[in-house]
Amino acid sequence: MAAKQETAAAVRDVEQYKYGFVTDIESDKAPKGLSEDIIRFISAKKNEPDWMLEARLKAYRYWLTLAGEEPAWAKLTYPKIDYQASYYYAAPKQKLASMDEVDPKLLETYKKLGIPLAEQAVLAGVAVDAVFDSVSVATTYKKKLEEMGVIFKPISEAVHSHPELVKKYLGSVVPYTDNFFAALNAAVFTDGSFVYIPKGLRCPMELSTYFRINEKNTGQFERTLIIADEGAYVSYLEGCTAPMRDENQLHAAVVELITLDDAEIKYSTVQNWYPGDAEGKGGIYNFVTKRGACRGKNSKIMWTQVETGSAITWKYPSCILQGDNSVGEFYSVAITNNHQQADTGTKMIHLGANTRSKIISKGISAGKADNTYRGLVRIGAKADGARNYTQCDSLLIGDKCGAHTVPYIESRNPTAQTEHEATTSKISEDQLFYCQQRGMTEEEAVSLIVNGFCREVLQTLPMEFAVEAQKLVGISLEGSVG
């Protein structure tokens, strides 16, 4: 059967080949725009097997049927995106020759965040020859992980080394038909991480803590797939507190998580992409589809996100709680300042019995920004004994911004219990004065109060990340008061 499909695919391929390649495969950059040729080019560049190319083309053809109709339900306004005006493949950027070439503002922020000098260079895109500690640490740990049976590699490599796993799971949680951006990603994704934790293994280190430097994926269209086999556990860190500059305005990542029986994945994100300037010019459009499937019983997926960057954030890390007794958790801090807009939240889909979910969302809006929590809690008819608890708090700083809460609660099971609470508040004059009376500057006071507001979420981050994230909260709100 599979063989038959492959043949059919090959025949289709040959037929389509007659339109020929318009792009030289040796080139570092595909021409602007999106077409089947571009997708073939990307696939060829990565030397992908036919089935992968087929999957991409299928997604692309589906995407075409959507006729440019992006989802319109989010509370976001941005100019129409011209998908033919973007580049979909480019070789890595030219490195800067030395630290002197780096934007001093960027370096100042690195300093405030307390990022070590060596890391700063890499983050800023400076070419470094010397092997510094963290890289060698990374190499050591990588070897150790391999010995334990952990597969942790770029997904483009996994396609070759573990095609059976990739075939089985890729697109199984976020199919290309899921939404406009997921279809686009499935067609053009360039790279991302692949993680497989074997049965019974508790991965002893936070993945990518040590790797964030040399395995940094700053691609436009990342694709991440993490599988925790029975009884396995892994904590995965994505992103970085350091501000990220990227010339590509459109980002559309897809992340899929799968937990089998008794497995657990903890996925933490800090997103600090370029938010645009104070007048709202520029900034990244970040359309992300993140979803985890708790397929096995007693399994658990926990999302923590700290979203401070991007001009537009459209992101709903979700959990499909299929296995009985499975648990989904979502902890979110979203900060918008100046002209940023964020529409973010989660979906908790309860299918199995005794499934539990918890949602803690903290939205902070300042400047002229809009910040929306949008969430869905759905209890299926078979989810006996399911439980959900949701707490959404919004904080407004100033009277030019907006904070919005749009929860959907849909229950079809009498034995399930859902509980949702939302509040809106501001930093009171009394709180500010109290802190100032104890000698803190206004900015220190705001940072302290907002960190307190976010505490429940920030404390779910791995230690090292948490400290930087706390500083980031303050930095993101600089200039928002007074």
Add this chain to the structure above:
Amino acid sequence: MALLEIKNLHVSVGGKKILNGISLALNAGEVHAIMGPNGTGKSTLSNVIAGRDGYEVTEGQVLLDGRDVLAMAADERARAGVFLAFQYPVEIPGVTTSAFLKTAINAKRRAEGKPEIDAMEFLKLVKAKQKILGMPDDMIKRALNVGFSGGEKKRAEVLQMTLLEPRVAILDETDSGLDIDALKIVSEGVNTLRSPERAFLIITHYQRLLNYIVPDHVHVLVGGKVVASGGKELAEQLEAEGYARYLSAA
């Protein structure tokens, strides 16, 4: 030169005159008490010295070591050594007392050109002071003032005062809402801070607190003015006679 000098201070709130020319001089080492009936401007005085928004100083000066306090932002005043123990300490959800204290201590240390306080040293210091004030160890792990009883809040204020070592400490109705045991503990905390380098301004409605913190000078504030000044016996007299005499005069 007096440590804190208030000269002919006139203050309005929303166009309404609250303080009508107050002059006071607090020398280092002195404890002054300001007494008066409700609504007479006692809290206005403490808020103006500490730099809260919403008060309009129409005339007069406040000087700390000869420096113009009114020209400074609230946080600058605090770092210069002005401490206000609030009548109603503010609750800040999620911010632990310990994080708050550390931030405040470091803000002051930075202004003094000192390095940030070491985490262990900080804990040791706080624990020692907490013990003196009869506070449970885990109190600093709780969110600042959130769910604190009235007594706990006031003790936390004194704890902050102890740690921040101000030049001038203003206690705004610190005795309100305290039972006798808490009052004793808080007063002891304050008394241990009395020193030749420091001055206190104690604002109170009742004489009760002054049994425990014995003032050098007592001033009666009525109608936004100091209508009488004297020694600690003045407080006792007020306790016995009430404010009627001054009210009718004003």
Add this chain to the structure above:
Amino acid sequence: MKQSALLVHPFGARYAAALPAADSARREARETLALEGLPGPKREEWRFTPLRGLAKIPFIPAASAEDIDVRDIPADVPRFAGAVRVVLVNGVYRADLSDKVSEAGLAIMEAKTPDHDVHAPLAVLNAAYMSGGVTIAARGVVAKPVHIVSIGAAGAEPAAFHPRFAVAVAPAAKLTVLETHHGLPGQPYFSNPVTTISVGTAGVLRRYVLVREDSEAFHLATTVADVAADAKFDAFHLGLGGALVRQEINVDFVGEGAAVRLNGAYALTGRAHHDFTTFMNHDMPNCTSSQVFKGVVDGESRGVYQGRLLVARHAQKTDGQQLHKALFLSRGPQIDCKPELEIYADDVKCAHGATTGEMDPDHLFYLAARGIDPQAARLLLVQGFLADALENVDDAAVHDILSAEISGWLMRKASA
């Protein structure tokens, strides 16, 4: 708008042809209706309340059916002692069944044309085919409350009617209105009322609504209210029956210091569908709104609450609260809830809460331990759950009427 958002419905040319020539207001509305149609499932505000079933029924205008003859007020319509009773049958004012008005400060007139533009899809349908209605105006403190009784009935064919109610409370005036909706069994009928309310400066309006339509009936009601400075609008809505019921209430704050309380409850059995949709448009500073909605669902029914609360940039010091609590009585029903806050002002107090779940087993056990059998215990607890929602019904007589309606619902359920 996308075509998929529209619905092909029976209120087209055939429906219009059965009625006399339209006046200009109705004509204009029919043109809008032809363009905009009825909302389909892709319209966000209608996602939980599909109109597909309604659209499939070949309704005729109730006024054109010659085989409907209602001569009396049905016996189960509650009596509101001391109230001025105003009766409509199939959306047409019936002087013969109504009380004469002789109350100082109170004027009740028959409404003939859709005077107010109301921009909601069902209000457009109403304006296109308005069947009749009443206008109530209050000046000063009106001692006697008004009881509007709406009775629906179809003949051999399913019938629809579209009444209009206008309630105007003058500045500093006070009025209490009870509105009850009932119907006769038979072919399905569709009641599509629109109510426009204005409460003048420092005026007070208490409005109580009971929807207990026939189990086959459709009831889609749209209410729009303007509430002026320092005015109070206090409303309670009880939904106890109908195949498909929606009570949509939109409130505009047009003056400072206004206070609105919008409460409600529903109790559903069988395949009943009930939808509360509210919109609080806080466009003025210093206003308060509070909403508490409670529902119990049994059989294969579906309860919906959608509440949107919008606080404009300049509406500082707004206090807006929303709460929805739903109780499942069996396996099979469905609850959909969407409380929504949209806030552009920072000095506000806004919050919402929502819960779903079944009866607390501890409560049941407690009653069992006191010797109460499980069935009686459940009834008692349901009654308690709903009675709690009635707590803020200030008018004692109305409280009794609604309380009796809830008991009646429980008794019918127990005997079913």
